Amino acid sequence: MLTFFTNGFSPFARKVAMALAYKGLPHETIDGLAHANRERLIAVNPRAEVPVLVDGDITVANSSDIVDYLEHKYPQRPIYPADLKARVEARALERLADVRIDAILLDCSIWTWADRKDDPPPGLKEAGQRDLDKCFARIEEALSRFASPLPFGHLTIAEFTYWPHLAALRPLGFTMDVQRFPRLAAWFQAMRRETVCMDDAKRTAEFMRSIPTNTSFEREKIFWRGDRIEWLLARGYHDWFMGEIKSGRVLWPD
Numbered sequence: 001m002l003t004f005f006t007n008g009f010s011p012f013a014r015k016v017a018m019a020l021a022y023k024g025l026p027h028e029t030i031d032g033l034a035h036a037n038r039e040r041l042i043a044v045n046p047r048a049e050v051p052v053l054v055d056g057d058i059t060v061a062n063s064s065d066i067v068d069y070l071e072h073k074y075p076q077r078p079i080y081p082a083d084l085k086a087r088v089e090a091r092a093l094e095r096l097a098d099v100r101i102d103a104i105l106l107d108c109s110i111w112t113w114a115d116r117k118d119d120p121p122p123g124l125k126e127a128g129q130r131d132l133d134k135c136f137a138r139i140e141e142a143l144s145r146f147a148s149p150l151p152f153g154h155l156t157i158a159e160f161t162y163w164p165h166l167a168a169l170r171p172l173g174f175t176m177d178v179q180r181f182p183r184l185a186a187w188f189q190a191m192r193r194e195t196v197c198m199d200d201a202k203r204t205a206e207f208m209r210s211i212p213t214n215t216s217f218e219r220e221k222i223f224w225r226g227d228r229i230e231w232l233l234a235r236g237y238h239d240w241f242m243g244e245i246k247s248g249r250v251l252w253p254d
């Protein structure tokens with residue numbers, strides 16, 4: 001039996017959850033970010049991050065590595081495009097979401113889920129929208145080289161990576177301009193028709209409903225890692241971030 005350390009809020013964990021569902025792989029689920037499971041998570045991933053997959057005596061951390069492992073070990077219903085060039089494009093799209101879109105959405109959304117009395121620093125959201133639009137333009141250009149609306153002809157790592165982020169845009173107050181990014185909009189609509197995406201949406205909505213009263217995970221200190229810090233510093237929010245460190249509101253990966 002596979003053991004999956006996940007969390008209902010994490011786009012990286014949701015990427016893996018969708019890959020597991022798509023391949024039809026039964027698994028035991030543990031909320032790795034719940035206080036009660038922290039020691040178990042650290043035992044399998046000293047960085048204390050989800051997702052982590054344990055398959056017998058093999059432990060895999062990091063969403064891209066987990067999906068890569070699943071594809072090798074359980075090749076039924078492939079989630080990478082068969083064509084090598086398309087596969088490189090799909091992995092490049094995955095990386096853009098993992099390192100940039102995730103960073104923007106997480107950095108700008110802290111005030112919607114953490115225990116905060118303050119307001120976001122001025123201009124943060126606007127900087128986020130500007131940089132999201134740059135990412136959308138890159139995706140739109142990449143999509144022009146492939147079929148529409150599902151660029152690789154079936155669900156792949158690209159959809160499992162983008163779905164959580166695209167679905168979060170509107171709830172977080174961001175926009176995706178359909179006139180400027182028609183292929184991206186059509187791609188998102190195509191994802192909405194997929195059971196694996198809608199099942200994820202249901203699981204996530206249920207988790208989000210529990211947030212205001214959920215005391216089982218950390219909401220005062222924010223866990224900060226590379227890409228999310230990089231975007232803040234690159235957009236000039238170093239003073240704000242230093243304030244966070246000085247006031248003891250930062251948790252670091254080990």
Ligand SMILES: N[C@@H](CCC(=O)N[C@@H](CS)C(=O)NCC(=O)O)C(=O)O
Pocket residue numbers: 009010011012013033048049050051061062063064098218223225
């Ligand atoms: N590169 C990692 C990133 C994973 C990651 O950032 N996980 C976050 C949740 S989205 C986490 O576990 N943070 C620890 C915490 O919030 O306590 C991956 O692709 O799996």
